[in-house]
Amino acid sequence: MTFDFERFGTVAGGVLRRNVRRLDRALASGMRPPPRMRVSEWAAEYRHFPDDAPIPGKWRHDTAPELVEIMDALSPHDPCAEVVVIKCAQSGGSASAENWLGFISDLAPGPVLFVQATAKAATQWAAEKFWPMVEASPRLNPDRGGTIRAQGLANGDGSTSEKVLFSRAGSGSYILLAGANSAANLRQRTVRYAVEDDLDQFPNDLDGQGSPEGMVDERLKVWRSRGLSKRCKISTPTIKGSSKIGHAYRGSDRRRFYLKCPECGSRFVPDWEDIRWPEGHHEEAFLTPPCCGVERIEHWQKGSMKLADGWLSDQINGEAMPRVLDEDVFQALRARMPQSIKRGFHLPGEISPFQSWAEMAVGFRDAQGDIAKLKTWTNLKRGIEFELKGDTPDYEALSALREQHWGRGQMPVGPVVVVLGADVQGDGIYCEIVGVAERAETWQLDARFIPGHTDVPGAGAWADLDAYTKRGVTFPGGREVPIDQECIDAGYHTEAAQAYCAKRPRRTPIFGRAGWSRPPIGRGEAIAYDKQGRRVGEKSKKVEDKAFLVGIDGLKLTWYGFLRASLKAAAEAVESGMDAVVPVGRVHLGRDTPPDWAEQGTAETIVVKMINGFPDRRWTPMPGRQNHYLDCRIYAMAAMAKLMLDTLSEVDWAKLRAERYAPTNPDQGDLLANGLTQPAPSKAEPPRSTAQTDTYLDSRDDYL
Structure with missing residues (x-):
């Protein structure tokens, strides 16, 4: 049956008809599911960097294509429940998590726990990284109708230095900033998402109540029981055997990134042994790939050697993956790689777009003779755990x-x-x-x-x-x-x-x-x-x-x-x-x-x-x-x-x-x-x- 608007008269009937149409559109809009986007697609479309950033403007995957698969594993429709990123310094891993947070506020609202080593570090991250992203990205900017509520609203309903509120969801959607040194902050909420940044700086025991990681795990329990939680752990490593991010990575499917040789087209995992330099000239370092024997690849060629499909687990069905693979074999192994729920990604310095092989070689030269400096270089420049060797001198x-x-x-x-x-x-x-x-x-x-x-x-x-x-x-x-x-x-x-x-x-x-x-x-x-x-x-x-x-x-x-x-x-x-x-x-x-x-x-x-x-x-x-x-x-x-x-x-x-x-x-x-x-x-x-x-x-x- 068709509702008879005319019986209310021409004027009133017309108003009712228009109201019903608006209500119908609003109801349909509310029931319509969000677009099925991957986090990497959202970043390419909506993430912007401020004008004073080293690389201003829109997010571009060609700068660091190795981050695409990391972000996609955090997408809601991907079965992955935990992403582990062990990395060198300034490799883009934390920026991937920032993109994920923007995506959550827009397309998958829910409570988020963002944990740094200390509460001060968490609020500094928000001031230096998160809010500049919000201001530069129209999709997030509250002044442009974005998904993040502004700070310091007169009615007290805005974001604060410790809690970021989403504007397109109810009071149960936010980012809570917390320090791993505060048990109270880690006990306060039940959350759907969690980011543990700079994990290796977390204490092993917090006020005698257990590890911060264990407390975060408890905060995710309810959502995890429904198969809806997601967790991201990010850090540069420290000492082998004591590194928390190293331990988490070993418990994952341990993915390594393969470069594509510009000479023979084979895929290979770069290692420090592949970096060479003329005698006494570390600032002229180059890469010699282990595949075809070409003598020299320069740093400027690194970008073209990185493709978004470069990730492969170091073991598939119990079989260790070689460091060098033909392209066809590599793609066949990629197809066989299980879509595990706990994925680990290693971002070593050798593939980083933000440091050259020459910079790594000079740092290696300067660290010789000083074990502490060599440890720092190993952790920050190479992005691997440092193994303590040698006993106490007699x-x-x-x-x-x-x-x-x-x-x-x-x-x-x-x-x-x-x-x-x-x-x-x-x-x-x-x-x-x-x-x-x-x-x-x-x-x-x-x-x-x-x-x-x-x-x-x-x-x-x-x-x-x-x-x-x-x-x-x-x-x-x-x-x-x-x-x-x-x-x-x-x-x-x-x-x-x-x-x-x-x-x-x-x-x-x-x-x-x-x-x-x-x-x-x-x-x-x-x-x-x-x-x-x-x-x-x-x-x-x-x-x-x-x-x-x-x-x-x-x-x-x-x-x-x-x-x-x-x-x-x-x-x-x-x-x-x-x-x-x-x-x-x-x-x-x-x-x-x-x-x-x-x-x-x-x-x-x-x-x-x-x-x-x-x-x-x-x-x-x-x-x-x-x-x-x-x-x-x-x-x-x-x-x-x-x-x-x-x-x-x-x-x-x-x-x-x-x-x-x-x-x-x-x-x-x-x-x-x-x-x-x-x-x-x-x-x-x-x-x-x-x-x-x-x-x-x-x-x-x-x-x-």
């Missing part, structure tokens, strides 16, 4: 590094810069003065324990340490200079350590902090300590003090590498009867090195502890051994890092050496304080014989 073997022609109170020829590290205890202060030259070569100039109480600023051991260090050092030739940098342990009696550092320039209060990804020394951060009670000197939530954070894990790894290289060089010198090539980080000890220095300087080893069923590698003191001199050396290395000695050129070192070894001239300034700008005279550098010494401190121990 402290009894360190006697081979003693040199009998100089001792306490003497300055051998060689050091150019002088630093000090001090470890504070309740009954005194351990300290070590270290001379430094090019390539991190070091001489232990003195190491001692200064007894006295350390809880009162300016008194006890602090007064004696000040008297000891304010005399500075005297170089051969008679030039007296102050210690260039002191790093003082502020983790015990913080106020007293800060008072000591404030008394003179070139003194820095520091706080050692574990963490394999921490830099040698960071910017001053608020660190809190208790000043009284049973936890005196320990971390407190009430008192905020400034100290510089020192990444002790990487520095200890570097220090042990320097010791092993030095022992090897010493053994080769004895065997050959001549001086061996000086390795990076060569360690020299004098004849008066304290008897317990070697034992303390190697007192810690890496121990694997299982936390929530996951291996965690930590530096741990060996039973019955103290580690005070180890801490002193680590803090001295932090002082070297604060002076940025690794940035000095050969000319800088030569100029500084010429000044400090020249005969006394009161009119000449301190280059390390005033900057290194002028080249050194060609005849100014003294011979490097270590037989020449000069007194640089009062050699008596009873100066106190």
Whole structure:
């Protein structure tokens, strides 16, 4: 039957007819399913970058075609439930997740949990990445009727710094920003989607309640039971065996990306062994593919070698996939590859569009001799886990590094810069003065324990340490200079350590902090300590003090590498009867090195502890051994890092050496304080014989 609008009259009937038509269109629009788009299609159509971005304008797949399949696995109609992306730095993996979030707000609304290592990191990501994407993309921009609600609306119904609301759905659709260091944030919501970004920086255990990953898993349980949840894990890796993203990738179908050779058309997985360079010219690195033997492929050809269909699991039905495949075989294997629900994608540096093979080669060259730098290069440039090798050096073997022609109170020829590290205890202060030259070569100039109480600023051991260090050092030739940098342990009696550092320039209060990804020394951060009670000197939530954070894990790894290289060089010198090539980080000890220095300087080893069923590698003191001199050396290395000695050129070192070894001239300034700008005279550098010494401190121990 047809409804009779005319019986209501011409005017009223016409109004009713128009209203019914509008209602019909609205009802049909509400019931119409969203368009069946893949995330990659949505990104190509709607994702924009701001004008000040490195690559402004619309998203283009030809920039990084390897990201297409990663995004498509996150599409609603794809059976994949979990995507794992192990990657090098700046490879586009996080941008893929950003596209997914935009897609969700537009075509598949639902509650999303976005987790970073800390809540601060999550809000910074939103400010630096997400909101610029929203502003640049009309489909998302709230000022253009987009899918994201604006922040700071007067009615209080807008997005906030911790919660992004979608405008095309009800109150149950949003992005909740959370930190993996907050159990409260990870317990608050039941969510359909989750992004765990920078996964390897998540703690293994959170407030004794389990791992953040386990908590996220619980938030997804309800939607997962309906087969509707999706989860994305993204991170650069860290230590092999302890890397969370590495563990997740090994539990997936482990897909690798195959390049297409421009010469023979075969597919191959690039590896570091394929990167070559002319002798001594790492900046001219190129790729030699393992397929047809062509000698040289340049970086500019990389883009044409990457096709969107380049992904293949490393095993199919239990059969390992070779690194090189003919095109027909590759496509046949692609067709056989199961559509698993847990897919892993590896984005190594060799295929990244945002770093060249030359950049990788130069980074590899610069990391030689420093295990911590090599680890950073392996994780960030290559995007693979770093495997710890080598045991703790034998402290009894360190006697081979003693040199009998100089001792306490003497300055051998060689050091150019002088630093000090001090470890504070309740009954005194351990300290070590270290001379430094090019390539991190070091001489232990003195190491001692200064007894006295350390809880009162300016008194006890602090007064004696000040008297000891304010005399500075005297170089051969008679030039007296102050210690260039002191790093003082502020983790015990913080106020007293800060008072000591404030008394003179070139003194820095520091706080050692574990963490394999921490830099040698960071910017001053608020660190809190208790000043009284049973936890005196320990971390407190009430008192905020400034100290510089020192990444002790990487520095200890570097220090042990320097010791092993030095022992090897010493053994080769004895065997050959001549001086061996000086390795990076060569360690020299004098004849008066304290008897317990070697034992303390190697007192810690890496121990694997299982936390929530996951291996965690930590530096741990060996039973019955103290580690005070180890801490002193680590803090001295932090002082070297604060002076940025690794940035000095050969000319800088030569100029500084010429000044400090020249005969006394009161009119000449301190280059390390005033900057290194002028080249050194060609005849100014003294011979490097270590037989020449000069007194640089009062050699008596009873100066106190």
